[in-house]
Amino acid sequence: MSREDGRYDGRYESREDSRYENRDGGLMDGWVRAVLLAAVVIGAFIEVSTPHRQYGRVVDAFALAAVGVVGTAAALGSQAAATLARQRDRLAQEPQPPAAAPVCRYVTGPAPQARPARLRPLLRERPTDLSVPRFGDGARAQGYPWLLPERTVQNGIAADEATVGALTLRAASVIGPGHRCARPAEPRQDSYRIGRSRDSRYAIVAVADGLSSAAWSDAGATTASSQAVTLLREQLATAGFDGLDAKGLYGRIAESVAAQATGRGVATSDVATVLITAVVGEPDADGVAGAWVAWLGDSSAWTLDPRDPLWLFSSGDPKDRAAAVISNEVAGRLPDTPQLARDHFVTLPPGAALALVTDGIGDAWADPASSVNEYFAQTWRSPVPATRFVADVGFDAPQCLDDRTAVVVWNGGRS
The missing domain is CATH 3.60.40.10 (PPM-type phosphatase domain)
Structure with a gap:
């Protein structure tokens, strides 16, 4: 049940489920980032330890720079994910207004449109070539x-x-x-x-x-x-x-x-x-x-x-x-x-x-x-x-x- 009146509304989830989902998503994102960072670090050390025929120091510098970039991105992403998770938890704990009941309206004609001011006592609008003259209502x-x-x-x-x-x-x-x-x-x-x-x-x-x-x-x-x-x-x-x-x-x-x-x-x-x-x-x-x-x-x-x-x-x-x-x-x-x-x-x-x-x-x-x-x-x-x-x-x-x-x-x- 997601509404206080006891009726189920498929558009809403329970607050506990939402909170668990946010935490599980945050843990999953952390594991993915850790695996990617480890792979880049290992690749960089292999690259540095491998002798090169020319431009060896330049290649090593680029490999170490890649490690720094990936590590920084992982740290910032983890922090942003944690912040987003905390915001979701806070919103989930706040009381939610009940959903408005659907209203069925019987339409008997086109919606009224704004019309220019009267130019004559009973003529509502002066017609163009594509409209008909309208008198009164x-x-x-x-x-x-x-x-x-x-x-x-x-x-x-x-x-x-x-x-x-x-x-x-x-x-x-x-x-x-x-x-x-x-x-x-x-x-x-x-x-x-x-x-x-x-x-x-x-x-x-x-x-x-x-x-x-x-x-x-x-x-x-x-x-x-x-x-x-x-x-x-x-x-x-x-x-x-x-x-x-x-x-x-x-x-x-x-x-x-x-x-x-x-x-x-x-x-x-x-x-x-x-x-x-x-x-x-x-x-x-x-x-x-x-x-x-x-x-x-x-x-x-x-x-x-x-x-x-x-x-x-x-x-x-x-x-x-x-x-x-x-x-x-x-x-x-x-x-x-x-x-x-x-x-x-x-x-x-x-x-x-x-x-x-x-x-x-x-x-x-x-x-x-x-x-x-x-x-x-x-x-x-x-x-x-x-x-x-x-x-x-x-x-x-x-x-x-x-x-x-x-x-x-x-x-x-x-x-």
Whole structure:
């Protein structure tokens, strides 16, 4: 037993054993030194007594010097060993503190790191190209490991940048913390597509958000966004910008989404998704660009004037923020209610921007208590690199756990 509580700890030895070991080691070292010294002395006397042909006295001097060096080293080593042994004995006799009991800690996230002082009311740090902007205390799930869903799904991150005439586009979709760290993990249920008309006079955008209650909503969202761009390109070629038809468009998209459900052998509610689309035309002689926006559900469109400090809500089904609990229920969805799709036209002056976003971003922008909208209005006042755009879309804020997708079109027409 090495501890006073009677429990054996293999890291400790008894004091008596330690003391005996020190003494035995010291005796053993003394015998070794004595044998070595005797061997050197005998060798030296043999060397001195042996006649040499030349340099006899020099050889004898070196032999005797070797005896002196070895003897001195042996004496000093013995003294040092004795001193060390006495120190070990003294330490062994002193009372030792009991070993601390092991503590098991459950780690729920990365250790907090020191962060720079606040630069804005709720923005905790201004991001670099390799970090995401963080607001307030962020979301706890943001630091959890990213897990993979059980089935093969689309990528957790998607991004693009493009130029169509005087229009500049940035797009990104990032799986939300609430989906990527779930057990089992869920796929990214947002999807977007960007394209252009055949004559490159129009930029085409589609952003879909699959319903969380639908088991295959990621498939429905992917089908809806892809078909939207394809069908809008056809409408532009046949009917022109002024002839774009929201109900006809969303009706055909609904057919494609329903076909997805049939092919998978599931109900249409299992592939349910909302969708917002836009066609942005080339600027006119005054630098003004016209945009047609159509939507079904709570994904939204926002506009930014370079002279204003905020993104302004433009299109989409707004949520009732006066309610005690904001509901995520949507009135319209694909493929079940395409007839509820609506549309209108938006005007973008030179330097202005149009953003199509899912509610993972739209809800944060609409929250008057946060500075998220103001931050994005400053950061996206002009086009940023795609890598920076992706990091911004992956922002960290309390209660923001949903997938987030944004496609922004800037009007670079002359002012």
